[in-house]
Amino acid sequence: MRRTLLWLEPYFYAAPSVILIGAIMFVPLVIGLSYAFHDITLLDPLSGDYVGLQHFRELYADASFWNALRNTVIWTVSCVVLQFGLGLMLALLLNRPFVGRRAIQLCVFLPWAVPSFLSGLNWAWLFNPVVGPLPYWLSALGVMKTPDNLLSDPDHALWGPIIANVWWGIPFFAITLLAALQSIPKDLYEAATMDGANAWQQFRRITLPLLAPTIAITVMLRTVWIANFPDLIVVMTRGGPADSTQILASYIFTQAFQRLDFGYASAVAAVLLLLLLLYALALLALRHALAKRG
Amino acid sequence: MAAISIKGVCKKYGTVSVLRGIDLEVRDGEFIVLVGPSGCGKSTLLRLIAGLEEITTGEIRVDNRVINELAPKERDLAMVFQSYALYPHMTVRENLRFGLSLRGIPRERMEMLVQGVSEKLGLTGLLERKPRQLSGGQRQRVAMGRAIVREPKAFLFDEPLSNLDARLREQMRYEIRRLYLELRTTSIYVTHDQVEAMTMADRIVVMNDGIAQQVGPPQELYDDPANLFVAGFIGAPAMNLLEATLREDSGAPGDVTVMIGSEALAAVQRPSSMPVTGRVIAGIRPERMSFGADANGIPAEVDLVEATGIGMIMHIKAGGQLLKIYTTDRIKFRSGDRLAMHIDPLDLLLFDVDSGKRLRPLSQGAAHP
Ligand SMILES: Nc1ncnc2c1ncn2[C@@H]1O[C@H](COP(=O)(O)OP(=O)(O)O)[C@@H](O)[C@H]1O
Ligand SMILES: [Mg+2]
Numbered sequence: 336m337r338r339t340l341l342w343l344e345p346y347f348y349a350a351p352s353v354i355l356i357g358a359i360m361f362v363p364l365v366i367g368l369s370y371a372f373h374d375i376t377l378l379d380p381l382s383g384d385y386v387g388l389q390h391f392r393e394l395y396a397d398a399s400f401w402n403a404l405r406n407t408v409i410w411t412v413s414c415v416v417l418q419f420g421l422g423l424m425l426a427l428l429l430n431r432p433f434v435g436r437r438a439i440q441l442c443v444f445l446p447w448a449v450p451s452f453l454s455g456l457n458w459a460w461l462f463n464p465v466v467g468p469l470p471y472w473l474s475a476l477g478v479m480k481t482p483d484n485l486l487s488d489p490d491h492a493l494w495g496p497i498i499a500n501v502w503w504g505i506p507f508f509a510i511t512l513l514a515a516l517q518s519i520p521k522d523l524y525e526a527a528t529m530d531g532a533n534a535w536q537q538f539r540r541i542t543l544p545l546l547a548p549t550i551a552i553t554v555m556l557r558t559v560w561i562a563n564f565p566d567l568i569v570v571m572t573r574g575g576p577a578d579s580t581q582i583l584a585s586y587i588f589t590q591a592f593q594r595l596d597f598g599y600a601s602a603v604a605a606v607l608l609l610l611l612l613l614y615a616l617a618l619l620a621l622r623h624a625l626a627k628r629g
Numbered sequence: 630m631a632a633i634s635i636k637g638v639c640k641k642y643g644t645v646s647v648l649r650g651i652d653l654e655v656r657d658g659e660f661i662v663l664v665g666p667s668g669c670g671k672s673t674l675l676r677l678i679a680g681l682e683e684i685t686t687g688e689i690r691v692d693n694r695v696i697n698e699l700a701p702k703e704r705d706l707a708m709v710f711q712s713y714a715l716y717p718h719m720t721v722r723e724n725l726r727f728g729l730s731l732r733g734i735p736r737e738r739m740e741m742l743v744q745g746v747s748e749k750l751g752l753t754g755l756l757e758r759k760p761r762q763l764s765g766g767q768r769q770r771v772a773m774g775r776a777i778v779r780e781p782k783a784f785l786f787d788e789p790l791s792n793l794d795a796r797l798r799e800q801m802r803y804e805i806r807r808l809y810l811e812l813r814t815t816s817i818y819v820t821h822d823q824v825e826a827m828t829m830a831d832r833i834v835v836m837n838d839g840i841a842q843q844v845g846p847p848q849e850l851y852d853d854p855a856n857l858f859v860a861g862f863i864g865a866p867a868m869n870l871l872e873a874t875l876r877e878d879s880g881a882p883g884d885v886t887v888m889i890g891s892e893a894l895a896a897v898q899r900p901s902s903m904p905v906t907g908r909v910i911a912g913i914r915p916e917r918m919s920f921g922a923d924a925n926g927i928p929a930e931v932d933l934v935e936a937t938g939i940g941m942i943m944h945i946k947a948g949g950q951l952l953k954i955y956t957t958d959r960i961k962f963r964s965g966d967r968l969a970m971h972i973d974p975l976d977l978l979l980f981d982v983d984s985g986k987r988l989r990p991l992s993q994g995a996a997h998p
Contacts, residue, residue, distance in 0.1 A: 520712065525708070526716070526775075529679060529681075529708045530727050530731060530775070531702040531728055532702075540716075
C-alpha cells in the first residue's frame, strides 16, 4: 500500500496541471468534434439528434466542399511559398548593416501589427477601381486588360486575398528568419571565406543548413495557420464570386454563421483538422528521416 | 610557403586610426608572434593580411606579389580563429574537407589529405563527430587541422589558445610549436600573452596603439628593450621601472650616478643624449637584483613576500619607491625586515621620461652585452 502510494506520489503533484491542461485543451476539442456527429442547426428546435456519419456522406457528395478543398491547397501553398520566399529575402537584406537599418526593420514589421480585418478591408479597397489605385496601375503595366476589380473575376479572385495575406504575413518570416540569421556567428562566414567559399556557396553550405531547423518549424506553423485563416477571405470576398475564393476555413464560417448548420460546419472542421494533422505528421517524419541521414 | 612583406600599412575605421604605419618583413618559413595589449590592433593587422578587411594605405606582399586587391581565396592563406569557427552542422571530417572540396580537389586525394592530417593531430577517432561533441582542446585541433589540410602559403593564428584553460594552453602551445617545426610553414601568430610570445616565436613584434614598438628575437626583446613599453610588457614578473635622476659623477668623467630619491643606485656610463632635467626612468629586471642582510648596499625594507613555488617575489621599498625582487633562493625574509640590495650597473636600463625611448650609453652600440 505504502509502496503504491509512493509510486503514485509524483502523479498527484502533476495532477492539477495535467487536469487543467486537459480541460482547457481537450474538452472543447472533443465537444466540437462531437457536433460533427449530431444534427445541430441553430434555428431548428427539433435538431440535436445523433446522426452518425451522415454529415460526412453529405460532404463526400458536396461539390462546394471539394472546390473549397482545392482552393485551400492553392491558397495555403501559394501563401506559404510567397511569404517564405519574400520573408527570407527581406531577412537577408536586413541582416547586413546599412544606414537607417533600425528604422527600416521597424517599418517592415508594421503589417504584422495591423488587425487582419483592417488589412482585409484595406486591400479590398485597394483592388476596387472606384476607390483604389491598383486596378489602374495593373492595367497600365499591362497585367490587366481593363482596370476591373480583381476580386470580382471568378478566375483570378483568389489572388486578391493571397496578395493581401502575403503582405500581411511576410513580417512573420522576416522576423523569425532574421533572428535565426543573427544567431549565426560572423566568424563562420570569415572561416568559409578563408576556405574559399563565395557568397552563394556560403549561403548554400552555411546559412541554409543553419537556418533549416527554424525554416522547418516556421513553415509548419505557418502552413497550419494559413490553412485555418479565413479572415481575409471573409472580409474581402465572402468566398465569392460563385465560391471561387472559398477555402475550407471560410466554408466552415459560412456554414456555421450564415446557414447556421453547426453540425455540418463541425464535420468540415473535423476533416480540415485531420488533413492538417496528417500534414504535420508527414513533416515530422520527414524531419526525422533527414536528421537520421544527416 | 611564402615570405610576407608589410610596408607602411595603415588602417582607419572612419576617422579612428587603428594601425598607424606597420612595417614588417616576415621571412619564408618564419614563426612571427604579434603581441600587445587588447585593442592594440593585432587582430586588425592579421585580418588585413588575410583579406578580411581592406587596407587603408600601404602595401602587403606575399612572395613579392602585392595582394592588397586580391580576394582572400586567391591569397591562399589559412586562418585559425580564437573561437575556432568550426562549422557546427558538419562533422569533423566535413569540416576538414570543406576548403578542399571548394577547391575542386579530387575525392581520393581529399580523403588522403584528411587522413594524413587527422593522424598528425590525433583526430582519427573523432572524424564522424560534430564540433559540439568535442572538448576545447579537440576543437582547437580540428581548427588547426582545417588550416593545415589545405597546405596554404602561410598560417594566420588569432589568439588560438585563449579559450583554453592554463594547463591545456601550455600543452597546445607545445603542440603548435612542434607542428610548426615539422611543417616549417610561415606563420603569424597573434596573442596578448607574452609567455606564449616568448616561448613560440622566432621573432616577436610587440605592438601598442597601432604601432610596432619593437621587432626581434624573444631574448633580444627581453634583454634589450627599445622603449619603456616593451620593457614593461615583456617579462613576468615585470621589470621594475623607477623614477630616477642622473647626477654627474665627480669621480669618473664619463659616468653618471643613477639616484632614486636620495639613494645612489649605481654608476653607469653617461647616455648619449642626456635629458636636460636629469630625470629618467631606470629599469631593472626583478631577477637581476641580488640582496643580503649586510650593510653595504642600497638599504631597503621588505613589504611583502609572495611564494610562487619555484621561487619568491619580494616586494620591497627603497628610496621611497616600490619594487620587486625575484629569487629562486629559499629566503627567510618577512614583512618589515631590512635588507641591502645590490645592482650590477650593466643590468640597469635607462629610459627617457617623456618619449619612453631607451637612453643608451655613448660608447655602447645597439646591443646590450
Ligand atoms: N570593425 C571595426 N570598426 C571600428 N573599430 C574597430 C573595428 N574592428 C576593430 N576596431 C577597433 O580597432 C582596435 C583594434 O582592434 P583589434 O585589432 O581587434 O585589437 P586586438 O589587438 O585586441 O586584436 C580596437 O580599438 C577596436 O575597437
Ligand atoms: Mg584580437
